[in-house]
Amino acid sequence: MKHAALFLVGLIIGAVGAVIVANALRARDAYARGAMDVMQHHYGSLRENLRAKRCDAHKTALALSQLRALGNEIEPAVYPDSTPESSFREFSSRLRDALDAGIAAAPADCAALAPVVEKVGKVCEECHQQYR
Numbered sequence: 001m002k003h004a005a006l007f008l009v010g011l012i013i014g015a016v017g018a019v020i021v022a023n024a025l026r027a028r029d030a031y032a033r034g035a036m037d038v039m040q041h042h043y044g045s046l047r048e049n050l051r052a053k054r055c056d057a058h059k060t061a062l063a064l065s066q067l068r069a070l071g072n073e074i075e076p077a078v079y080p081d082s083t084p085e086s087s088f089r090e091f092s093s094r095l096r097d098a099l100d101a102g103i104a105a106a107p108a109d110c111a112a113l114a115p116v117v118e119k120v121g122k123v124c125e126e127c128h129q130q131y132r
């Protein structure tokens with residue numbers, strides 16, 4: 001009986017400890033995941049507009065500028081306490097370059113938007129292959 005009670009207490013302490021560790025890990029990654037999720041939202045809306053063949057120039061410009069602003073957040077969000085290694089910085093800056101070029105091109109229709117979205121999506125994928 002005594003052993004069963006001790007075993008139970010051990011289980012509970014272990015479970016509580018696991019939850020604390022899991023929460024700490026989640027909190028540490030929360031900003032990175034949040035920034036990525038917002039990027040996914042804007043990137044997804046551009047893809048959806050392409051699919052629906054409704055590429056409003058103003059909405060496109062807004063989504064691209066939101067993505068561009070978040071492009072500045074990738075490094076501090078994923079590496080809050082250190083400088084990311086050079087290839088990670090390279091992917092981040094390639095994303096910013098692709099977005100700068102896309103914003104400069106000011107795509108007014110789907111035909112102009114498609115290559116911009118493709119280029120941006122490729123950088124997302126390349127970085128994810130290595131770091132996600």
Ligand code: HEC
Nearest residue numbers: 029032033036037039040043091092095123124127131132
């Ligand atoms: C420089 C590298 C890099 C680039 C570029 C990048 N990502 Fe990420 N992404 C990551 C990393 C690292 C994670 C994992 C973050 C974590 O779980 O802490 C991630 C995770 C994600 C996730 C999952 C988030 C979650 O809730 O778990 C989504 C969605 C995402 N990225 C979307 C995008 C989109 C869309 C783009 C391009 C517009 C993009 N990412 C560009 C590095 C990058």
